[in-house]
Amino acid sequence: MPHDHAHDHAREQAHDPAQGPGGHGEAPCGAREFGGDAGARAEGVGDPAQEAYGELAMARLALDDGELRHAATHVANALFRVPELPEAHAMLEVLVDRAPDGGTGLFVPDERGGMFAGGAAARAHLRAAAGEFDAAVGDLGQVAASEPHRPWAASAPWLTPDLAPRLDPDAFARTLIRTSQFLDDPVPEEHRAHFSPFADVARAMAEAHPGHGVLLWTGSSFLRRLDALREAADWAFRAWTRDRSVEAAVMLGTVWRRTGREADTEKLWAGVLRDHPENLELHVDLGELLARQGRFDEGLGWIERALEADPAHPKAAPAAHGVRWDRDRDTAHLVALIDHLRRHPDHGYAHELVARACSGPWLRHAPYPTEALTNVTRRMLEQVEPGDADLAVTLSALEPPSALLAVRSAFPRFGLTVRSVPEPDLRVPSRPGGYAVWAYDPGSTEARPVAGPPAPAVAAAVRELADPSWAHPAFAYDCAVRLAGCELADLLGVLVHPPAPDDSELGRAFARHEPALWVRTVQIWACLGIAHHRADEPWAGSERRRVLVDLAFGTEDWVSDAALFAMVATAWLVPDVRDDVAELVGERFVEAVRAHRTREVTLLGSLAELALATPEMIPDVRELARTVLRNLADESA
Structure with missing residues (x-):
């Protein structure tokens, strides 16, 4: 099992020097305590510097009215947007002069002990101005750990090695470990420079206190995250040879492991x-x-x-x-x-x-479409902008209708000719059911939607949730609870009338380059929403089960495995449904394996991955899934 920063966070928190080995002192504050802009609206139009100057203008107006706390809020917002802005730091000096306590009382934690990042940074600077350097360094360390992409430490002119004689080594060690436990290990290279001032102060502290074992091993943890592995190993070794503490041994072993x-x-x-x-x-x-x-x-x-x-x-x-x-x-x-x-x-x-x-299709992300239609679309989008271009393709065999839906989301006038419909006919449901979203007229090779367009609010709700990746299936299921109140007819409508991506950078990338993956993703989240429909009904006779089973065994389509995934995600969290879901997924997968003997089944690999992701899956089916995936990999090699 790879041992990464998340494990070290917990490990190092357990040995917080504020507590002493095995103690139960003050719990280190988490990165979550430092959040966004505390609900304040930016006084600008999107550019961080412009927004910051707008906040400072509002701060000046508040100061003119004698409203110090209101002014402090705007200064904190300005610092959040541009931590190093000189005018914001100048405004902090004004607060020092105007406030009776030097301004530190203007920035206080909320009832849960948390603080807005800009406010915490402002308090750090004001504490430094008041000579409270241990507290100032502690505040700034927590802000920097919560927002490593911002130059919080570099914005503090007082945070230099010259500060070392004025810092208590025990307090600084606590700051180092509490900062380290919320940092990636290692910190992304592009963010490491933001922590250089802390590292320089740590080096000065280690030089001033060469026999302070706790300072050395906490410093080793911090430097390891900045990828300064030689120093980290040296400091941990010195701590170990001096104190023989378990904490020093943990840090030394951790950095040794990083270096092989x-x-x-x-x-x-x-x-x-x-x-x-x-x-x-x-x-x-x-x-x-x-x-x-x-x-x-x-x-x-x-x-x-x-x-x-x-x-x-x-x-x-x-x-x-x-x-x-x-x-x-x-x-x-x-x-x-x-x-x-x-x-x-x-x-x-x-x-x-x-x-x-969790990694790979279904465990971590939506399966990538593999149809000839989606491959053609990808090539067309490399040459042509989405729009009303007259494009046409001839397929040798019929493919799932959602693939054509995806193509037409990019090219509405796309023409398709299908030469054959191999047996078993993918247009024919393998089980009779009362719910369907696609239907074929007699002799037609183009499916028509059965469900009508969804209510705009439901389409927007699914679009907001639609993400092609998730931490694990149970996490995806939990997230989809936000769709529990949606009407079933609307969720079914989303499956065949998917909303367009939003106008964000990611949404524009989907529309321009990956419309098929977007449709796939929307269908998955709509099915996850169906899994929450009337969730109080016992699973065996529930409407949500009936709908998902009908979709899974209906016309062969992306909706089929999306519905199966919704059942699998449910099974991850609900033990009572696992045997039933394993039987359903196994049956649908074996059915696809049989169909693959006489025709292409574009969902075969996806269904095999689903079988492997299903709790309590029948061992023989699990082995068959592994065999199928090996064979498909060999065919594509």
């Missing part, structure tokens, strides 16, 4: 556990280290020892499921993580692991 020294890390951590067998976190770390090398059973042994000592350990059980997934590639282990989260919603490591493990 897994064997040294294993030896170090195994030795530490001989002296500290009670450290269950390190049992998990070592187990995952071994699993990463393919030594799955050895790794599980360490993790299971932690579970024996504490069956409720928040990381051990999730880690065991994660290692088993890496070893077996059986979706049952991912679903076990979801079940664990349902029982223990506060165990965030389970969510991190399942989100990290």
Whole structure:
């Protein structure tokens, strides 16, 4: 199981030097406490600098009226838009002069202890002006961690190595670990320069306090995230040789692992556990280290020892499921993580692991359309703008109707000729049902929509949700609960009358380059919405099940596997439906395999991926799905 920054965050939070080993002091504030613009509207028209100057103009008006708190809000908004803006910092100096407490009381946390990022940064600058440097550095560190893409530290002229003699090393160590635990490991290269002032101060602090072990290992954690691996290793090694603390060993092993020294890390951590067998976190770390090398059973042994000592350990059980997934590639282990989260919603490591493990079609994203029609569309869009161009194509065999729907979303006057309809006829539902969205007139090879256009509000709601990727199927199901109040007729209408992408950059990219993926994505989310229709009805006799089954076994189309995915996503979260969903998905997949013997089935690979993503899938069907995917890969090689 790869060990990434999410695990280190939890690991390092557990050893927060504010608490001491095993303590329970003040909880580190999370990146979520620093949010957007606190509900304030920008006084500009979209350009950050222009908006910032507009905010400062409003701040001056408020100051003229003696409204200091109102002025402070506008200054915070200006800093949020352009953290380094000189005029904003000049306005902070005015607040220092006008406010009786130097202005720090103008920026206070809300009732939950959170603060708007601009306000927290303003308070940091004002605290520095008042000589409260430990608090100022702490505030600025949290803001920088919450918004690593903004130059918060670079905007602080007071944050220089000359500050080191005025900082308390214990307080600075707390700032380093609390900042580090919310940063990516490593921080994206384009953002690392934003943290250089912190790194320079850390170096000055380490030079001033060379024997401060906690400062060294927390500094190692911070420098590792900036990819300064040689320094990070040196600092952790110095901390380890000085104090022999578990925390220093964790940091040293972590940076060694990043530099390919897994064997040294294993030896170090195994030795530490001989002296500290009670450290269950390190049992998990070592187990995952071994699993990463393919030594799955050895790794599980360490993790299971932690579970024996504490069956409720928040990381051990999730880690065991994660290692088993890496070893077996059986979706049952991912679903076990979801079940664990349902029982223990506060165990965030389970969510991190399942989100990290899910990749590929259906587990992580919508399957890419593979029809000849969509391939042709992609080539046409490389040469022609979407619009009313007169284009026509002849297909040797009929393809799913949604593929043509996607083409015509880009080229409304697109003409299509179909030479044959191989057996089994994809126009004919494999099960009789009461719900359908496509129908063919006798002898026709062009489907017509059965459902009418959706209500504009429902189309807009689906468009807002439509994203071709998700953390995992259960997450997609949860997100779609926002469609629970939509009328069934409208959700069915979305399937064949999909809304156009919005006018965002991503929406324009869909319209210009990937109209087929957009249609696919909209249909998936509409079906997820159907999965929430009358959710209080017991599954077996529910209308939502009846609709999804009819769509899955109806005319062969993208709607078919979208409906199946909605059932699979439901099964990830609802154990009682798993056997039924596994039977339905397995039946539909085997049906496609049989059809593939005599004709092309463009959904075959997608259905195979769905079978592998389905909880409680029949083992023989799972093996058949793996075989199908191998054969398809060989054919395309």
